[in-house]
Amino acid sequence: MTSPRTRWVLPALLLTVALTTTGTAGAADGQAAPARSPLTGAADETADGVSAAPATTVQSAAFAAEDFCSRLPAGARTAAPDAVTACVSVDSGTGTATRTKTAAPAPATADLAADDPAGDGIGTEFEPDADDPEPPAPSCALTNQGNWTWSRTGGMCLNGVEVTYTLYDANGKTIGTGLVQVDSTLATSYKSLDLNETITARLVRVTGDVKSLVVKMQVDCGAGCKTVTKQPWYGSTAMTPGTERTGKTKYSGDAFAAGTTRSSFRTSYKMYVTMPGAVPVDPSASWSSPATGEIRCDKEQPRLRGCVIPTDDIPVLSYSSAHEKYGIVVPIYEEIMKRRGTDILHAVNQTKANANRASTCTPFTSLYPGQTGKDSCDEFPPASTEEGGQDGDLCAELTPQVVNGLWSAPATWPTRPTSGNETCLRLHITQRANSSAGGVLGSLRKYQRLVDGDPFRIEFTA
Template identity: 30%
Template sequence: MVIATFLFLPLTAGLADANNGDVSDSGVIPNEGTLVPAPPVSEQHATLPVEQQNGGCSETNTGGQICISTSQGGESSQPSRAAAAAATDVPCDAEKVKWIYSRSKSCGIFKMTMTERDTKGEPLGTAELEAKAEMSLSASRLQWNSHLTVSYVKTTGKLTTPTVNVKLTAGCTKSCTAISPSPWFGSQSILPGGTLQGDVTYQVASPNKNDNIRANYEAYITQPGTLPTDPNASWGDPGNIRCDNEVSANPGCVYTVVKPLVVLPISQYHDAALTYLFQQKTQVEKWGEPGWEMHREADERIAESHRTYTCRTAAEGAVSTPELFVYMSSTIPDDSCDEYPFAATKEGGSAPGQCNDVYFTTDSNGGFHFHQANPTKPLSADAPCTRGHVKSSDNTNAGLDLGRQVQSLRILPGESYQLYIEQ
C-alpha cells in the first residue's frame, strides 16, 4: 500500500465476525476459499464511570436545609465497535450513570436529588434533576465545545416550592481553560418537566501530547430563598483528552480512552480491502484485529524500505520463486503489490518469502473468493503477511484513506490502532 504524505509531515464496534469456513483445524489453507466481510461500523466506543461526585447543603430562610445528593456507581467497558446504523453522535443512556466515548466525542449523564428538610432535619420532599454533558473535540483545532443540559425530572413529597434555581459552571485541567465556562447566565429558575441548556467552550493554549486533560463541572442548586453553599454538586469527565501537533499541519485533540479504529470498506477499495481481510480471517497473526494492533510508522524512509523489501516484484512471465511477486497484468489490469501489514507500520517489512500471495474473484452473487497466486508457495495459516494482487488505483486510494484517517483519528507515531474491513 502506498500511504499518502500530507502537508509537511511524512505518513508513511457489537461486531459481526467475518469467517472463512475453508480453513481446516490443522491451520492448512486450501488454494482457494471464501471470505465473508462483517457489517458496517461507524466508530469505536468505550465507557467509564462518573467521577468526583460530591453533594452539599444550603440553609433556607426558615431554618431548614436544602441538601443535594448525587448518583453513585456507573460502569466501565472495553472499547467496542458501534453499528453504522446508529446515530453519528455518541449515544447517551439516561438509565445509566456513566460516560461513553468515541475517539472525538463524549456524553455523560449525572443525576442529582435535592431534598428539602425542615427545622428538625426531617425531609419534606425531593426534586430529581439530571445533567447531561455532550462534548465534541476537534481533530484540527485546540478549541472545542460542550453542550450542557439540566432536566428537572420530577418531585416527590411536599416541597415548599417546586421551583429550583440552577447555576452551572465548567472547567478543565492542565493547560486547558474554559473560556466561556457557563452555559447560561447566572442562576436560572426551572420547574418540573423543564430544561436548561447551553454551550461552554474550552481551549488549550499549546498542544502537548502528554497532557491528560479532563473536564469538570460544578452545579449550584437551590430553592428561592435559600442561601447557597457553592458548589453543592460537582462531577468530572474521567476521559483523558490528548492534544498534539504531531499528525498534521493543524494541532487537534482526541480522547485516548478509545483506541483508533481505521475502517476500510470493500465496496470502495475492493481487492485491497480483501487483502487485509484475508490476513485477519485466515491467519494466526490477525493484524489489525483486537489484540493484534498495528503501530504507526511515521518515517517515510522506513516505510518505503518496508514496501520495497516485502514487495519484490517481477514482470508477468518471470519464473516464480517464493520471494518474487510476479505481476498478473493480463488478468488484473494495472496490477500492483499491496502488502499487509502496511509498510507504514512497525509490523511492516516482512520477508517476502514468508507472505501469502493471493488474488481475488467475485461470483455472480457478490461473494468474495481468494486464490493462491504463487505456484511455488502454498497458502499457509502461519504467514505473518499477505501480498495481494490489487489494481494500482485501489491500492493508492486505500492508502490515501488510511492517511486521512491517521489525521482525523490523530494517530501519533508509534501509536497502536486497529483496522476493520467492512462490506
C-alpha cells in the same frame, strides 16, 4: 517482463478462484477478486459496495453520588426564616450509587464571572480513500438514567442526575426541598480540538419553604485541556417547578505539554444551588466525568487534529474482495494474516511508516518501467503499522492477477520463488489499486484518530 505462471503455494481456495463477474483482470487492472468467506465476520455493505463502519459499542459507568451541607446565608432567610442549614445531595436517581459526605467549608463567594468564548509528501495510509463517506456526526443517546455513556467517536452523555436541595431548621427537621435534574451531552470531533457540550438543568419539584431555586453551573477540564466557555448560562433568575435552563460550554484540547503531541483529560462540573437572594458559596454539588472515559486529543496526524474517547472497542479495518479498485489484493492479505495467527495490527506515526516502507519496498523493480501508475510496490502488513517494515528480501514478491476468470498470485520473478511460509508481502499492483487499499486504512486512521501504538483489528469480507 512477462510474469511467470508459477503459482504461489497457498491453500487450494486461494490458488485458483472463479470470478463472480465477467471479464479478465490482471495486476494492471486493479479489479476485484472473487467474493470469499470472511476471516472474522462481515461488515454491513452500503449500496455502492463499500463496507460500512461497524457499530460502535457504547461504554457506561455509574455516577458517583455526593452530599454537601452549609449554613444557610442570611440573605435567604427572608423566604424561610426557620431555615438554618441547606444541604445538597447529588445522586444518580437510581438509589444505587455510593454516597460520600463533604464537610462544609467557611462561606466564600464563588467566582462566577462570565467568560468570553474564544474563536476558534503524505502516504495514502494517512489519508482517507476518496470512496469512503464522512462518518456520522458524533451523538450519544440520553439513556440509562444515572449513568455516563460514551463511545470512541460518539461523545459522552450523562443522563438524569438528580440534585436535591434540602432546608433544615435548628432541630434538624426538613422544612423544604427542591429537586433538580441534570443532563449533559459532550461531542468530540476527529477533525477539531474543540469539544462542545450542552447542559440542561430542570427544576422538577419543590416542597415546603422552598418555592423556587437559583441554579448556576461552572465547568472545567484537566491538564492538557483548557476551558473556553465555563458557564452554560448566566444570570440569577430563579427557576420554578417545570422550568429548565439549557446552555453550551466549550473546551479545547490543544493545551499540550511541552514536547508532547497528545493529552488525556476528564471534565468536571460544579453546581451552585441557592434560595433566591442568597449569594452563591462554594459549590453545593460537584462531579467529574469517569476515569474510564478519559478524552484523548492529539496533533499526530499530518493534516488534522482531533479528539476521541478510547475504549476497549478496537477499531476495525475492513477489506472487501468485491471492491472494484483494490479487491484483487484481498485474498493475499487474508492469507498473510492467517499465517501471522492474529487479526490485530498496531498503528505507527508517519516517520516510522516512511522507514518501514523503505525497508520493504526499496529497491523495487517495476514491471512496466516508464509507464506511470502501471506498477507499484504494495507492502503488507502496511508500512504504517508496527508489524510492517520487514526486510523486503524476506517477503513474498507476487503479482496478483485474474486470467480467463481465474484469480492467482504467482511469484513475480522466476529467480525468487516463494516458500509458502512468508508472513509479509511485496505486491506488484497498479498505483490505483495501491492507493485505494492504503486509503481504506487512511480512513480508519483519520476518523478513529489512530495514533502511534493504537491497536486495530483487520477483517476480510466477500
